[in-house]
Amino acid sequence: MKGIKEAFIDAGEISQMLGIGMTKAYAIIKEYNAELEAKGYFTMRGKCPRKYFEQKIYGYEDYYNPDYESERNRSKVAEEKDYEAAVEDSVISEQAEVDIQPETNRLLKEDAEVAENVISEADAMVKEIVK
Known part of the structure; x- marks a missing residue:
């Protein structure tokens, strides 16, 4: 079992x-x-569960967890391959350039x-008000 210092994070460390x-x-x-209490979990004043903090802070895993780097690189490569496959299958990639006419500020007659x-x-x- 983890000790209090490992399981919880305090304000000094967050700061x-x-x-x-x-x-x-x-x-x-x-x-x-407050979020954890609403879910029925035990909380300690001035301390927050480290795991919960890590989940709530966006980008925390990327910056503070060096083991996560290789996993992130693998997912990037997979995403790029999926994108390349989608572009190759795309109808748009085979079409010539399309000219889009700029909108005009002309009003219709009506x-x-x-x-x-x-x-x-x-x-x-305005004339009536000014009189």
């Missing part, structure tokens, strides 16, 4: 690890402990008439 102040580190512990009516009504309203 140093994440480069944040002690107040923020305690706030993180308090938040994580829309232009509506816009002119709105502008003339707005001008009339």
